[in-house]
Amino acid sequence: MDGGVKKTGVTSSQVAQRAGVSQSAVSRSFTPGASISPETRAKVLAAAKELGYRPNAIARSLITNRSRIVAVVMAYLDNLFYPDVLEQLGRLLAKEDYRLLLFTGLAGGDSDPVFDQLMQYRVDGIVLASTSLSSELSEECAAAGIPVVLFNRTTERDAVSSVTTHNREGGRRVAEYLLAGGHRRFGYIAGLESSSTNRDRLAGYREVLGEAGHKDILVEVGNYDRAGAQAAARKLLSRPDRPDALFVANDHMAVAVMDVARYELGLSVPEDISIVGYDDVGPAQWDAYGVTSMSQPHRRMVEATVEVLMSQISSGEIAAEHRVFSGELIVRTSARLPPSGVVEVEGRKVFRPER
C-alpha cells in the first residue's frame, strides 16, 4: 500500500487550516464572483492543490438546493437516433456545467420507481426521450415543480414543454413524394400506436393520400422495434395486393423492413417497392440501404432542449414551451424518383415540390 489517499475526502476546513484562513474563505475561493481577495484566494488554491481538495458537490447541493444534475430518461438505445441525441446532450450539458443522470433499460410501464429516483436525487431538470411512460412521468414531475422537456414527443394537453418536429407535415411530405413517384397502393408501418409522433406522421400521410383519392391504406404495427417491424413487413408484403409504396415510421424500422423485403421476400427496392423512412439516422445513410427519409434536425433539437431546460431552471418559471422544427425529405435510393421536385441543397438531394 503506497501512499494512496483513502476514502477520506479532503474537506474545506482542512484546506482552511493549511492555508491559515477560515473555512468561509475556502468556500469563497471556489465560488465564482464571491468576495475574496486575490492573495487569499491564491493561498487557498495552493493549499487545496497540495491536499488534493475538490469541493464536495453533494454537500454543496444540500445547501444550494441545486444538484446541477439533469436526468435523462431513454428507455431503449438500439435505435441509433437516441445514442446520437444522448451524446450531444452530454456534450451540451457539460458545457453548461451540468451532469447527466441516465435512466435506461428500465422495465416497461413501471414509471414509479424512476420517478422516485428523480425526486430523491433532487435533479434540476428532466429530459424525457423515452416512449411509453412519458405522459404519466411528465405530469408527476411537472407537478413537483421540476422542469421537464419531452424530446420528440408531446402529450395530449400541452402542459409540459416539448421539442419536436412537424411530424404531420413530415407525413404529408412523404405522401406527396410517393404520389409524385406514381405509386398506387400505399402502406404504413407504425411505431407505437400510442405515441404522438407516430399518430401525427400517419395523420399527415393519410390526409394527403386521402385528398388524392387513396382511402385504403394498409397499416401494420412495428412498435419502433426491429423484430416488430420485420413481423409487420412480412405480413404486409406477402399480401397479394402488396403495396408498392411503404412509409415506415422511423429509419430504425425502415432498414429492418428493407432486409425482409430484399432477403426474405426477394423484392427489389425500389423497383418492386418504394420505402420511405423517418429520422435520417446513421444506417439509413449507409450505402447498403440508402433510405429516402424525412430528416429530423437532432442537433438543433438537442440545443433547443438544453436551452429550454436552462431557461426554466434559472428563471424558476416552468411555463410550458414548445419548440417545433422542420425537416427535409432527403432523397436517396430506396424509393422511386418522381419526375420533378428533387433539388440539390448543400450537397444533399431533397424533395421540395413546387406548389
Place this chain on the structure above:
Amino acid sequence: MDGGVKKTGVTSSQVAQRAGVSQSAVSRSFTPGASISPETRAKVLAAAKELGYRPNAIARSLITNRSRIVAVVMAYLDNLFYPDVLEQLGRLLAKEDYRLLLFTGLAGGDSDPVFDQLMQYRVDGIVLASTSLSSELSEECAAAGIPVVLFNRTTERDAVSSVTTHNREGGRRVAEYLLAGGHRRFGYIAGLESSSTNRDRLAGYREVLGEAGHKDILVEVGNYDRAGAQAAARKLLSRPDRPDALFVANDHMAVAVMDVARYELGLSVPEDISIVGYDDVGPAQWDAYGVTSMSQPHRRMVEATVEVLMSQISSGEIAAEHRVFSGELIVRTSARLPPSGVVEVEGRKVFRPER
C-alpha cells in the same frame, strides 16, 4: 442572479411532526433493518404518503459517505456495441439500487475535467468504456480509492480491474478461419493503434498468419470510426495487390468497409474479398451485411462489470481483478466458407477448427 422559485422539498422533520414522532423515527422508518416498531413505521409511512415525502438522497449521501452513483465514461456512442452495453449497465445498476452518471460526448484527450466531476460527486464506482483517456483517468481514480473497472480494455500495468475477452485468441481464430478459407493476401484495418484491444487482436492475427508463412500483412488505421475505416478501406482496396482477406478490428468499421468495397469499388463480398469483423453487434447481423464476426458476450461482460464493482464497493478492497471471457467466431456470409470446421451451435453457425 436567479430569483428561482423554491422547490417543495418535504423534509423528514415535517413528516415527523405530522406523525407525532421524532425525526429519527422517520429516518429509521426508511432505513431497512433499523430499530423501529411496526406501528410507528406505519404511522410514519402514512404521514409520508400524505405529504409526498421522499428521502433526500443528497443529504443521505452526505452522512453515509455513499452516493449510490456509478459513473460511466463512454466517449462515443455511434458504435452500437456501446449503447447496448450502456442499456444493460443501466438495467443491472438499477437492480442494485445504483444510479448511472454518464459522461459522454467529451472533448478528446481532456481527462482532467471529467476526473474533477467524478471526484466532486463522490461517485462510488467508475466504469471506463471510453478509449483514449482511460489509462490516465483510471490511475487517478484508483489512486483516489474509487473502484474502477475498465470495460473492453486494459492498461499496461494491471493495476486497475478490467473486463475483456481474449482478444489475442480472437485474432488467432480469425486468422485460422481465413487461412482455412484458402485466402492468400491478408489485410487488417486497425482501430485506435494505442488501444490494448486493437493491439491484442492484431497480435493474434499476426501470430497465426506468420506461422503459416504470411509475414507481409497490409495494415491501415481506421480509428474505430466510420469515416476513418472507409478512408482506410479505399487505400487498402485500391492497391494492385489488394488483399483477398480482410480482418477489421470491429463490426462498426466492418460494415463501413463493406459499403466501400461493394458500392464504391464494385467488389463482391465474399467472392472478391472476404471480410471478418469483431463484436457481433447489431448491424453486422443484419441481412444486408451478414458479417462473419468474433463475438463478445457483452451481456456477461456487463454482468461481470457490475459484480466486480459491487464487490469492491462493499468490501472496500480495490485489489485489481481481471475477468476475461471467450467469444465465438460467428459465421455469416461476408467471408468465404472453409471446407470444414463450421458447426451449428444453438442455431448459429460458428467456426471451431479441429486441432
Place this chain on the structure above:
DNA sequence: CAAGCTATTGCATACGTATGCAATATGCAA
C-alpha cells in the same frame, strides 16, 4: 486629520439526514 466608504474576513448557522447514546417502555422470569 477625521469621517465615510468599500473590500475582505471570520463567526455562526442552516441544509436534511443518519446514528451513538441514554432514556423509556415492554415483556418475562422469579
Place this chain on the structure above:
DNA sequence: TTGCATATTGCATACGTATGCAATAGCTTG
C-alpha cells in the same frame, strides 16, 4: 410483587458546504 433483559424512542450531533451578518482593514474624500 420486583428485577432484569430487550425493544423502541428521542436527543443531540455530525456530515461538508454556503452565506447573512458584523467586524475589521484599507482606502478615498473632504
